[in-house]
Amino acid sequence: MSEGKRRRLKPNNKILKRMQRKLWLVFGVVCILFVVLIGRVMYIQRTSGEKYEKIVLSQQRYDSTIIPFQRGNIVDARGTVLATSVDVYNVILDCKVLNENEAKKAGCISTTIDLVADCFDEIDKGKIREQLEDNPTSQYVILAKKVSYDKMMAFQEKQESDDYKNKVFGIWFEKEYIRQYPYNTLAAATIGYASSGNVGVIGLENKYSSVLNGVNGRTYGYLNSDSNLEKTTIDATNGNNIVLSLDINIQGIAEKAVADWNNKTMEQWNAEHPDEPEGFGSLHTAALVMNPNTGEIYAMVQYPTFDLNNPRDLSGFFSEEQLAEMSTDDKMDELNKIWQNFCITYTYEPGSTFKPFTVAMGIETGALNGDETYYCDGGEMIAGYPKLVKCVAYKKGGHGTQNIAEVLSNSCNDALMQMVRVIGPSTFAKYQSIFGFGQKTGIDLTGEASTAGLIYSEQDLNSSINLATNSFGQNFNTTMIQLATGFSSLINGGNLYEPHLVTKITDSNGNTVQEIEPTVLKKTISTETGELLRGYLEYVVSNGTGKTAGVDGYRIGGKTGTAEKLPRGNHKYLVSFIGFAPVDDPQVVVYVIVDEPGVGAVGDNQAHSSFAQEICHNIFEQILPYLGIESSLSEEEQAEVAASLTEAAQNTPQDEGGTEDTPEGGESTADPTETPDTPPEGETN
DSSP: OOGGGOOOOOOOHHHHHHHHHHHHHHHHHHHHHHHHHHHHHHHHHHHHHHHHHHHHHHTSOEEEEEEOOOOOOEEOTTSOEEEEEEEEEEEEEOHHHHHHHHHHSTTHHHHHHHHHHHHOTTOOHHHHHHHHHHOTTOSOEEEEEEEOHHHHHHHHHHHTSTTTTTTOOSEEEEEEEEEEOTTTTTTHHHHOOEETTTEEOSHHHHHTHHHHOOBOEEEEEEEOTTSOEEEEEEOOBOOOEEEESOOHHHHHHHHHHHHHHHHHHHHHHHHHOTTSOOOOSEEEEEEEEEOTTTOBEEEEEEESOOOTTSTTOOTTTSOHHHHHHOOHHHHHHHHHHHHSOHHHHOOBOOGGGGHHHHHHHHHHHTSOOSOOEEEESSEEEOTTOOSEEEOTTGGGTOOEEEEHHHHHHHTOHHHHHHHHHHHOHHHHHHHHHHTTTTSOOOOSSTTOOOOGGGSOOHHHHTSHHHHHHHHTTOSSOBOHHHHHHHHHHHHTTSEEEOOBSEEEEEOTTSOEEEEOOOOEEEEOSOHHHHHHHHHHHHHHHHHSTTGGGOOTTSOOEEEEEEEEOSSTTSOOEEEEEEEEEOSSSOOEEEEEEEEEESTTOOGGGGOOTHHHHHHHHHHHHHHHHHTTOOOSSOHHHHHHHHHHHHHHHHHOOOOOOOOTTSTTTOOOSSOGGGSOOOOSTTOOO
């Protein structure tokens, strides 16, 4: 057959279609894989981009600089900054850059050194030259630490001036922050301080350290494949701020009242005993001001105190000779004592400030109806105990017949011992727990002392003498914050609030991160029982042992306390007063303790609750108008009272107070030589 006549072959359409389908399938699969790959890359970039960016950067030649975060502020209730971080700068020398530029521009080393020495007195010219010679390629030499922003700016302004422009090289500044406390000693143990590295050591700085701290940023500088400098910056995240219920004005008033009393007492002691060692106003004095309806703390004061900007300075407590003889450990022990917040760490026998609790548990349970009368003949004989447990009025033959208001007003131990026999050990132990004794309050501070092992169990209270002495606040321990929290529940209608200082957390821009609301832990007593107690406690101030704490024009209630410290018979006392105002609608509680008033004084000179009342009076007198609590006096009467107080303060010598036998002068627990001197196991005082 000829070629012209050769039959043309037809394409196999079936095979072509199969091949096309396979190609489309492969193409589709490839497209899908690309989509999945792109999606995966986008996912990784979004979720782990920063992580892989750092890995890539770490594999290249680069330099990195930390961008420090700014620790958050501590702010009082009215927005006053109590603790803040201010920026300071380390002066850094880059020897390599300076030496390289000297080769290009002769004289730049001398010009740079002159400018540095002129702006920073703490930097020695010789040190710079030494570093340039000994470490010519070093790019990080610290010449000075923590210079101020003003000094840094002055250097940079001069560097840009005509005399120095393009003649100064190799000097740069590394930013960091230091903690500052604008009010130095104000609320020192409560605020606490932070050491280098933003580590909170004590107080709120310690408790809220993780909230106040942020996250450092970093600047990465590296050379790419073309030897060009690339930079990536990850900004720092600044810490949050904490807003307190603490009020700088109330804190200042309370601190001044405490300091004035101690200074006056110290001066009087030194004047009366010129040939003896100098005395102090007290071993400790503390004041606590709080809102009974929320648990918020307005002020927390202790004496002696320390400077937050120089917390390790002991020169105000010891002479140079004493400090020279002290070991490092001894100094640390003394610092730890000073740094402790007395209001939450110190345990003591409450004395007669506990008596309202005994009355409250009796009325609440029906063991007492409020109409009882008691006869005080000066003391009680307790079954199984060989001696008379005396009342403060023992030398006068007792208080005679009294109702409950008069019992509290006279601070009569005899009547309390009669009451507690009716109340019984089971109810007493139960309500001690309900009021929070033996338990931590949960206040937002570190270091709160535990008193779990410092109170009697129900089994222990089956002993008649233990029950009797516990009824008037002897032989068990509490803390200031514990007693003040429980006392607040007695006058606010029975709500036991968790005490707290921080009310809000905000970010560095002032936006609210968290609101901290008041927390009711439990119900202690009924509102009816609370109303009775408020009336009884007002009578203590108007007619009884608490007269010194009263303020004209205001209805104030409260209770005095005088407790002899262990060992019994050492004539060392802790005196106190806890009060509230106004009686019909309590808005504030003030609790003051004076531990060993007039250190060095012996005998009954210390046993006056009027010492604590005087401080409490001065606090109430100023904070009640400040809080907007109206006085019942006219403007003219208020002016007369203010004038008389000013004149008395200038011209009248210190009132020495009465004796423990007179209601006006104070009160005490039972005669310490006639009561048990064995505290619960583990007691410290």
